[in-house]
Amino acid sequence: MTDNDQKELGSTLWKIADDLRGAMNADDFRDYMLSFLFLRYLSDNYEAAAQKELGSDYPKLEAGDKRAPLSVWYAANTADTAEFEKQMRRKVHYVIEPAHLWSSIAEQARTQSDELLHTLQQGFKYIENHSFESTFGGLFSEINLDSEKLGKNYQQRNDKLCTIISKIAEGIAKFSTNSDVLGDAYEYLIGQFAAGSGKKAGEFYTPQQVSTILSEIVTLDSQDPSTGKKKKLDKVLDFACGSGSLLLNVRKHIGPHGIGKIYGQESNITTYNLARMNMLLHGVKDTEFEIHHGDSLLNDWDVLSEMNPAKKMEFDAIVANPPFSYRWEPSEALSEDFRFKSYGLAPKSAADFAFLLHGFHFLGKEGTMAIILPHGVLFRGGAEERIRSKLLKDGNIDTVIGLPANLFFSTGIPVCILVLKKCKKPDDVLFINASEHFEKGKRQNRLLPEYIHKIVQTYQYREEIARYSRRVTMEEIEKNDFNLNISRYISTVTAEAEIDLQEVNARLVDVQQQITRTAQAHNQFLQELGIPLLPVE
Known part of the structure; x- marks a missing residue:
């Protein structure tokens, strides 16, 4: 991915954030935006590793089937999921349940599912407490999915999240999902939010x-x-x-x-x-x-x-x-x-x-x-x-x-x-x-x-x-x-060039002589016109 592509991804995400935050201030919306970008990275990285692990057993879905391939594999291989997750923890150090993958969340958002908000709440709790060998308690604690800033009731909040996630999914669909690219986009957004936060950005x-x-x-x-x-x-x-x-x-x-x-x-x-x-x-x-x-x-x-x-x-x-x-x-x-x-x-x-x-x-x-x-x-x-x-x-x-x-x-x-x-x-x-x-x-x-x-x-x-x-x-x-x-200890003052006083004096004498000659010529014209003459030194 070129630098221009990375900049375009960052700009795309910032425009989405700017368009969607509405009455929410930039600091509040930052936490939602960055958390969803984080979920996207974890999911894409996990799905790529799962595809490599399962090889030919990884489901190939028909065109138009928007389900996460892993959700199809889980449903058909319930007896093997524990061993599979054990392998994934060893290789990528974490596990994400199929329902909590970004592709599943984005599909719920696209279809305006009434369960999106509940799914996000469950997914965030799972990632905090069960995904990693180390627990990341409180990782999403600053993202209040029940906030009235998202809407006055559950349905309004659910609808708002559907809109936000759909726009993000559309905006980043054409961009690479590797960690360097999404990492750069994450840093870009942090910088943009920092620019809007003024003094608070120092934190x-x-x-x-x-x-x-x-x-x-x-x-x-x-x-x-x-x-x-x-x-x-x-x-x-x-x-x-x-x-x-x-x-x-x-x-x-x-x-x-x-x-x-x-x-x-x-x-x-x-x-x-x-x-x-x-x-x-x-x-x-x-x-x-x-x-x-x-x-x-x-x-x-x-x-x-x-x-x-x-x-x-x-x-x-x-x-x-x-x-x-x-x-x-x-x-x-x-x-x-x-x-x-x-x-x-x-x-x-x-x-x-x-x-x-x-x-x-x-x-x-x-x-x-x-x-x-x-x-x-x-x-x-x-x-x-x-x-x-x-x-x-x-x-x-x-x-x-x-x-x-x-x-x-x-x-x-x-x-x-x-x-x-x-x-x-x-x-x-x-x-x-x-x-x-x-x-x-x-x-x-x-x-x-x-x-x-x-x-x-x-x-x-x-x-x-x-x-x-x-x-x-x-x-x-x-x-x-x-x-x-x-x-x-370090002076940045540039020393002034030395002045040759004799040269300066000679230039001044020459200028003065030119003034005298010019004034005399000017007086000749004034005399012919009968106008009072200028004094000449």
């Missing part, structure tokens, strides 16, 4: 261009990035994972078999469900990822709460785009927390360093962490200055990258990427000022591929480029009181 969406920078950085060798990409990452973490797109971007850059296991944490229940769907829709098996619903600042995830240093979880790569300058309430107990004890607590007004220290604690000795933060972390004083100073003195801050303003849906402010390591070799900090390298857009600015490549290459080879990047010694940083404000 779940990191622009792909920024995501790509972080992904390429953490997949490079941490000891010596110039040697290229790592072959494998055992564990990857995003502790504020939103819809999971940043984790999936890391997986894309290292390769689908290059990550042992993906870990994500998300406090927003809607976004947490989006992330789990997004993983499965991109072909990540349920055994290959773990997404936790909880608060990273409180560290309420059992796998990360181990206090014994010998047993704590460590990650080869950590990426994050936590909420900027989030107000939090650090308790007395948190000051003794193993993540913060050596550094002190971030101020109530901005949890930026609390998020950073949370992730950094779990970074492996040869791992790389890349985190998106507001510029304030680079220069604010007080508790933040103490945390920043210790990280610098301990040699943990490797690179500071300044990005252009207005890249995010949630804020127009410029942000930075901090790259941290526990294995940093160079005794300096690399500063990259990419703030002036962007393409201006109507709503958001964009980083073109060449700008992304320049940032990553400059990081990889630790290049120094005039007015763009510079390696700064710790001595200089200490003289600046550990202030990391990029403008202190």
Whole structure:
């Protein structure tokens, strides 16, 4: 499938969403739209695997027969279904009952079946509790099929769902059903919904261009990035994972078999469900990822709460785009927390360093962490200055990258990427000022591929480029009181060209002589006409 086809699929789905949501706001409708796209992917993937498993026994239906072939096979082979489902769980890691397949649901919608709503409710419960070896409880909890936004009574809601599903089925029928294509469409829709959500989009969406920078950085060798990409990452973490797109971007850059296991944490229940769907829709098996619903600042995830240093979880790569300058309430107990004890607590007004220290604690000795933060972390004083100073003195801050303003849906402010390591070799900090390298857009600015490549290459080879990047010694940083404000170290001002005063003076004398000659000629005409003359110097 070409890029144009993928864009067309995304545009088709967005137009359907825009046309059908009616009085429902974009955030509410997003959950329905993305859930149905998710069901479509699961069903198509399952049916393709079933056809391969059953071979010649897979039913061949006559033209015009709209039933799901699997429903025909189930009806004729009731004694064999348990063994078949056992095989499917082993091969594709999940099972969907024939009645809950997208083809069955779409047919009910096309024929305006009064049972569609009941079928969807049963199907969603089955997928949450029985489809996978791991239970995905609450996966569809944000989709209220009994919502009055769909209709005032059962029949109205059923009719509305028939319309929505029929339109989606028609809209995507001509497009490929593989995970890359539907995954891209899913990401496209998340981006479109994010654009319509304004500041709320910061809860779940990191622009792909920024995501790509972080992904390429953490997949490079941490000891010596110039040697290229790592072959494998055992564990990857995003502790504020939103819809999971940043984790999936890391997986894309290292390769689908290059990550042992993906870990994500998300406090927003809607976004947490989006992330789990997004993983499965991109072909990540349920055994290959773990997404936790909880608060990273409180560290309420059992796998990360181990206090014994010998047993704590460590990650080869950590990426994050936590909420900027989030107000939090650090308790007395948190000051003794193993993540913060050596550094002190971030101020109530901005949890930026609390998020950073949370992730950094779990970074492996040869791992790389890349985190998106507001510029304030680079220069604010007080508790933040103490945390920043210790990280610098301990040699943990490797690179500071300044990005252009207005890249995010949630804020127009410029942000930075901090790259941290526990294995940093160079005794300096690399500063990259990419703030002036962007393409201006109507709503958001964009980083073109060449700008992304320049940032990553400059990081990889630790290049120094005039007015763009510079390696700064710790001595200089200490003289600046550990202030990391990029403008202190890289000036983007272009030196003015030297002026040759003699040349300028000669030009002025010549201009003055021309004025005198012209005025004299002009006065001759005035004299002939009897008009008062102009004064001539």
